[in-house]
Amino acid sequence: METPAETFTRDEFSLTRWQSADCAAVAAAVAGSGAHLADWVPWAMDGYTASDAADFLRLTHENWETGRAYEWAIRAGAALAGGVGVMTRDGGVEIGYWLAREFTGRGLVTRAVSLLVSDVFARGAGYVEIKHDEANVRSGAIPARLGFSLVGKEPRPDAVRPPSCAGTHHVWRLERP
Numbered sequence: 524m525e526t527p528a529e530t531f532t533r534d535e536f537s538l539t540r541w542q543s544a545d546c547a548a549v550a551a552a553v554a555g556s557g558a559h560l561a562d563w564v565p566w567a568m569d570g571y572t573a574s575d576a577a578d579f580l581r582l583t584h585e586n587w588e589t590g591r592a593y594e595w596a597i598r599a600g601a602a603l604a605g606g607v608g609v610m611t612r613d614g615g616v617e618i619g620y621w622l623a624r625e626f627t628g629r630g631l632v633t634r635a636v637s638l639l640v641s642d643v644f645a646r647g648a649g650y651v652e653i654k655h656d657e658a659n660v661r662s663g664a665i666p667a668r669l670g671f672s673l674v675g676k677e678p679r680p681d682a683v684r685p686p687s688c689a690g691t692h693h694v695w696r697l698e699r700p
Contacts (some may be wrong), residue, residue, distance in 0.1 A: 524611065524646045527593050531638055536631055538595035538607065538638070541583045545596055548603040550576040552623040559624040562687035563659050583608075597635050599626060607635045609643060615650035616643050620665075633665050640669065644699045651697045658689040666695035 529540035541549075553560060553571035560567035566575070586592035594608035597620075605622035618639060620632045640651050653671060655662035656679060667673075675694045684690055 524590075524616075524643070524648060526587075526590070527609070527642055527646065531595070531642070533634060533638060535599060536604070536634065537598045538635055539598060540587065541580055541594055541596055541606070543577075543580050543584075545603070546573060546576045546580055549579060549596075549606075552603045552605070556624040559627075560621060561685060563656060563662070563685050564621065565681050565683050565685055568683065568685055595635075597622070597626075597631055599629070599631060602626075604631055607632065607639065609639055612652070614648075615652065616648045617652045617654065619653075620662075627661070633668055636665055637669055640697065649699050653695045654692040656685075656688040657691045657693050658687055663693055663695075666697070669697070671695035671697045 531538040550571060550573045553567055553576070556567070583592070583594045586594065590611060592608055592610040594606060596603055597605040597607055603623070604626035605620065607618065607620040610617045610619065618636055620636065622632055636653070643651060651671075653666040654677075657663075657676065672695065673693055674696045677692050677694060679688060679690050679692050
């Protein structure tokens with residue numbers, strides 16, 4: 524698959540490739556969302572610092588350059604609303620996402636994922652998968668809304684499980700039309 528665009532712009536939101544200049548905004552968005560994120564993702568469980576944000580941004584740069592993953596900031600106007608990423612898999616991709624607490628319920632992730640699904644299929648991906656903890660009903664509503672099929676369950680790979688998690692991922696899949 525070819526490398527995706529670094530920026531996508533739609534009506535009231537945009538996706539922009541993460542930059543090192545985003546460090547303070549990432550740290551503030553994650554830290555400000557406290558338990559909202561820590562309930563579901565291990566990387567937010569013990570607080571989130573500027574050092575964590577810098578490590579994340581370094582990793583996203585490395586992943587982009589090697590083609591392992593492509594990640595973008597979700598921006599609502601000038602505000603950092605969250606993040607979305609496309610991880611390459613054999614023959615397809617997996618998409619993951621998160622939102623800062625104050626940006627939930629606006630359809631931002633649904634529209635961002637829809638945009639990226641169209642993009643990865645145009646660039647040759649054979650399928651898209653989305654995985655989420657079975658207790659995270661809001662996260663699971665996104666692939667359901669976008670026409671994905673629930674194809675299975677698997678144990679969460681996390682060594683430390685976030686507090687609200689059931690420990691089982693739902694696996695959703697959409698095949699290229």
